[in-house]
Amino acid sequence: MTSMPDLIRKKRDGGALSEEEIRTFIRCVTDRTIEECQTGAMLMAIWQKGMVQEEIKTLTREIMSSGEVMSWPEEWAGLVVDKHSTGGVGDKVSLVLAPALAACGCKVPMISGRGLGHTGGTLDKLESIPGFNVRQSTAQIQEILRSVGCCIVGQTELLVPADRILYARRDVTSTVDSPPLIAGSIISKKGAESLYALVLDVKFGRAALYKDMDSARELAQLLVGVGTDLGMRTAAVLSRMDTVIGRCVGNSLEVMESLETLKGKGPADLMELVTALGGILLQMTDMASNELEGRRKIFDAVIGGAALGKFQAMMEAQGVAKETTLKLCSAHGDYHSVLKRSQHQMELETLSDGVVVDVCGLTLAEILNKLGAGRSRAEGLINHSVGAELLVSLGQRVRKGEFWLRLHYEAPAPSAEQISHLQGALVVEERGNYVVEDLVINVLLPK
Missing domain, CATH: 1.20.970.10 (Transferase, Pyrimidine Nucleoside Phosphorylase; Chain C)
Structure with a gap:
């Protein structure tokens, strides 16, 4: 050998x-x-x-086969779906989309990951909820899908164990952005879920792994091809990732914003991604005659409260006490009675009059990671309370001295250099002419 x-x-x-x-x-x-x-x-x-195409296909198949491959009851045929994002700043789409799809009749065994590079991890966000257990056995996952319709879990010990090891090594060897390794990691996990349909949110922009749309399209085409080869109906969207999705970055804060969205009060950009991705999945499963009808069904599930009910049931099925879920899901939930609040908050002021034309999501994410929201500290521990809230919107006219960002942090306080970097993330132009750009740029459907 x-x-x-x-x-x-x-x-x-x-x-x-x-x-x-x-x-x-x-x-x-x-x-x-x-x-x-x-x-x-x-x-x-x-x-x-x-790697050439055949190498990538083999790599993906071997990672998938390194552990068990899930199987589902016959009556779930054509219903088991999932979504994956290549990572963004403030990307809490999964927390809203999974229960919305379940409310529409899908089965969603969402196997998610932790923070990688500057991007946040879905599992880290959910673990800011006291009692939420992302470690579920295959039998437990199937029972949660039967009773609720969705779960968001980490990889089991038996599921794609090779990927769990490689995933951690990629983060510390600066190989996160390798297309073959991305394809092998993403598609192997989804293949092991035995999905009927998969939609991929491939992001491009300053705060994404891929900075330009052409590179993102190449990755999307690769992922769609590998997923299709493994027998899944696979589609992808290209979406912009320059600034923050929604208004919150940081684990507990993003859970709060997700809950507000499930109560019908979410930001427009987050809802655009949720409905776009969900609409494609409903179309691919023939639960909707076209993408537009699928979007409408997802929107109704969120606005009407059905998705919130599924999220509450999912939390309870994954270990959260009913008393806790009632506090979080009530119309006027006192989030900080459940979710950890940082010891300190600080508001940053705008430095000039004008129109907000940009907020650099990458800068925010990098500084917040250093403050403890990510794993950039030596001990590798995450502080779930660290984060930031955007207090302004793109295109908004502001006056000098108005607050534009609320920073949530623990001791020690951010350094003067870090504050300076954060202030540099905000771009205000006196005669700014902000043009609203589409968030979802292109859709690549299976052939």
Whole structure:
């Protein structure tokens, strides 16, 4: 058998790995018979040299097959769906979309991840809710889907174990943005869910992994192709990721904004993404005759309160006390009686009169991660209360001295340099002419 250094060298030198060589690498990762430094070296070689289509398909299939593959009751045929985003700032779409799809009759076994790079993780957000257990066995997942219709969980010990290891290594080896590794990670998990239909939100812009639309389109086409090859109806949307989705960034704050959205009071951009992605899934499952009808059904499920009911039931099924869910889901929920509130808040002032033409989401995310909202601190722990609220909207006219951002933080206080960077995220122009741009740019449907 070829040694691991030989496989690393082959990929480092630009060679295409055979099916058996990729299988060997993934088996060694799964069995932990490979040194961590060797795993990192192979990830870097893949990042530098890329992979051809057949390599990516094999990599994805082998990661998927490294553990168990879920199976569902026959009566759920054509109903099991999921969504995945390539990561954004303030992206809490899953928290609204999963229960909305369940309210429309879908089964949604949403296997999510933790924060990666500057982007927040759905599991981290949900764990800010006391008692929410993202660790569920396959049998528990099936029971939650039977009784509720949706769950949001982490990877089980038996599900795609190779990806769980590689996912963590990508974050610390700066190989997060490798298309083959992205495809292998995303599609292997969804393939192991035995989905009927999958929609992907592939983001581009300053706060996305891919900065330009052409690169994002290439990734979307790759993901759709690999997903289709694994037997799933797979579609993708291209969406902008320059500023914040909604108004809140940070784990507890994003849960609050998601709950407000489920109560019919959500921001327009968040609802646009929820209805667009949900509408495509309902169309692909034939629950809607077209995307527009699908969007309308998702919108009605959110505005009418059915999705909120599903979210409450999902929380209880995943370990949250009923008393807690009632507080969170009541019309005038006292969120901070349940969710941790930071010890300190600080409002930043606008430095000039004018029109808000930009708020850089990447800058906000990077500073908040350093303050504890992400895993950039040495101990790798997340402080769920750290975050920020945008107090202005793009296109809004402001006066010097008005508050534009509320920062939630713990000791120590942000440094002067960090505050300066945050102030630089806001762009105000005296004669600004802000043009509203579509959030969802393009839809790639399965052939």
